[in-house]
Amino acid sequence: MMRLHSTINAREASFSARYSNSKKNKVTNEVVWKQFVCFKAGQTDEARSVKRALSGGPIKTRTRGKVRTDCKAKMSIIKQQTGSDWSVSVFTEEANIPTCHQMQLSEIECGGPENVGCTERDIRNFERDLRDEQKGIDAETVIEFFTSEKEKDSTFSFVYETDSGNMFKRCLWADSRSRMTYSVFGDVIGFDSTYNTNNDEKTDSYIWLLNKFLEAMPTDAPIAIITDQDPAMTKAIAQVFPKTVHRYCLWHILNKFSEKISPVAFRDHYKSIKNVKKISTSPEEFEQSWVEVIKYAKLEQNSWILLMYELRHKWIPAYFSHVFFAGMSSSQRSESSHSFFKKYVSNKNSLMDFITRFNRALRRQRHNELVADHIDMNEHPKIKTNCPMETQMVKVYTKKKWMEFQEEMSRSHGYSVQHASTRDESDDIVIYNVMSFQSCSSSKPRLLVHDIRRDHISCNCGKFEFDGIPCRHMLAFFRISQIFELPDRYLLKRWAREAKVGIVYTMDDENTNDDPTNFLVSRRSKLSYKASILIDDAPLTNERTKFLDEQLDYLHGKIKEMSSSPTTVYGSQKGERSNKSRKIGDPSGIRTKRCGKRMLSSKEKSIF
Incomplete structure (x- = not known):
């Protein structure tokens, strides 16, 4: 009966449900938890076909097309401990079924297209009419919404700007959760300006955006920022974040090699070029190796190669090994977020509709973050050894960072540490060679420097400085030095399970007695x-x-x-709205821009 009721409710919402999972009480063997999902949830399972292919058996293909689209709509119910009542524990309303699919489902539910009462075009026209209703009042609605959010949450921040004709031009907003997150993880940010690009992506626009962003956040500018190779963005960051290390997305640049050099050169030499980028541990080593491999590939006159060499300090890892980037070398993490948000928003949304859908997606993303936090707090990963340092860090790191640390810990046992030299007469600086047992005799050892006076070690691989996780070479040194617990100076709070615990907003605490x-x-x-x-x-x-x-x-x-007892109220918590109508016009449509002009090298600039 319960399953039938769930299916009926789902069909009323224009899709059908299927039984997904359940759990039983281990004592009574009674079902105490059930989950129903959309019939399009998940993805097509091709594991059987792959297994048959690997075993050499015949591959059977189904004539039926793929139905599942990884729809997230679902409902979980849990049985009460007393009585026979059930309650809904999880309900996800958002579905990713497009309009045409909704129409098809309605036809099935109603017994044919003639019984639906509308056509697919009617549904699309209805969505268009909803957008048309917002025309003329869209900008005003957005401002009223932001004002309302500010009244409900004093830490909510928003700012907007109009053009000379009082038309809505641009805005930036940040809720309290975003500001709190920045106070913990704002040392490194990624900015991908390729998402729904338009003609307003100019230096002045980016300067406005970055300035307002900095004003909205509770802490200072980030230590490092990763962007795509956008000239306007580059100029804006240099002006607004002068002390921030700016890096270009490595993934974007490497993907351009196949377009910028000939197919033959790409086939024969791309791997060598990529290896130069990968194995170089210092700028000097990279520059020497780069010149050699480019000369061998006969690409010395390639204009794009010359430009990339001139911009090497913006994308080659050897120039950033001393800077903390949280292990990121590209803006792909931003792009993965964009692919997530694209399920909720599109360029056809009105301003208010976009904000509504964006907030819905943001709630889903934050829920996923909460689930990950719950797993970190309640699951205990397995340890491979009884090493005290491993036992220590499994309780500190998040699950993902623990897996990275455990990998480095395991590999550290395959390295030997040998004293190489002493740098000064006081014997305070000692240098060690760290070599893998399986390395060939010609391979270069990693250099580990131990500052005895400061009790600090550093490795020229730069992993700790770049990722924030001790490298295998450092862990090998700790092992031979009988250091059984990781010193606090090598533990970054941002990777700890309790990184967000105890964060309290203090931006409103200043001068509270004055007002x-x-x-x-x-x-x-x-x-x-x-x-x-x-x-x-x-x-x-x-x-x-x-x-x-x-x-x-x-x-x-x-x-x-x-x-009910007499109290003193200091002013009104709600901001009084102006009786004067703002009469702010909606933004005009902006055409999508084409590929921007590439940055010119100094040689090219001298020609012009």
Whole structure:
């Protein structure tokens, strides 16, 4: 009956459901949890065909096309501990079924297209009409929405700008969660300007954006930033973030080699060129090796190769080995986020519709983050040895970073550490050679420098400085030095499970005694943060949710009792809206730009 009821509800929403999974009580063997998903959830399983192909057997293909599109719509229900009632524990409404599929499903549900009452064009026209309703009031609606969000959350930040004709031009907004995240992880950011590019991507626009971004965030400019090779963005970053290390996306540049050099040169020499980039440990080593391999490939006169060499300090790893980039060398992480958001938004959305859909996608992304945090706090990864350092760090790192550290830890046992030389007369600087047992005699050892006075070690592989994880060479040195626990100086808080614990907004705490309104803002900010922690933790189980719900009702009643007694109110928490109509026009349509002009080398500039 329950499965039938779920299927009927799903069909009423224009799709069908299927039974996905269940769990039983280990004692009573009674089903206590069930999950229903969209019939298009998941992806087509091709494992059987692959297995048959590997075994040499015949590959059977189905004439039926692929149905599953990895739709995320689902519902989970859990049985109450007492009684026979069930409650919904997880409900994901968003589906990725396009309009044409919705029409097809409606035809099936109604018994044919003649019974649906509309056509596919009618549905598309309805969506168009919804967009048309926003015309003329779209910009005003967005500003009213941002103002409302600011009234509800004092840490919400937004700013917008209009052009000379009072038409909505651009805006930037950041909620409290985004600002908190930046305060913890804002040392390295990725900015991919290739997403739905348009003609307004000029240096002045980027300068405005970066300045407003810096004003909105609670901490200073990032240490490092990764972008694509955009000349306008490059100029803007140099002006707004002068102390920030700017790096071009390595992935984008490597992908251009097949287009910029001849097919024969790419086939015969690309691997050698790529290896120069990979194995060079210093700028000097790279420059020498690059000249040799380019000369051998006869690419000395290739204009793009010359430009890339001139810009080598913007993309070659050897120039960034001393800078922390959180292990990132490309903006692909930003692009993966874009592919995620594309499921929710498109360039046909109105401003308000875009913001609504964007926030919906952001909630989904933050939910996934919460699930990952829950796994980190409750799952205990397996350790391979009884090494005290491994036992120590499995309790500190997140699951993903722990796997990286464990890999380095395992590989460290394959390295020998030998004293090479002493740098100064006081014997305070000692240099070691770290060599793999399986390396050939011609391979170069890694150089590890131990500053005894500062009690600090560094390796020329640069992994710790770049990734924030101790490299295998450092771990091998710790092993032979009888250092059984990782010193705190080599542990970055951003990789710890508790990186976000204890983060409280302090941007509103300054000078609170000077202005009563700021005093209320500070109170609300702190209470909002504590409430957000409860809201993040409570939904993980039904018991926590029920307990928090009851306690909130109780606390609300107590606060009402307290509010009946005389109190002093310092100003209004809600911002008063101006009675004067803003009359801000909607932005005009912007054409998508073509490929931008490439950056000119100094030689080319001298010609012009």
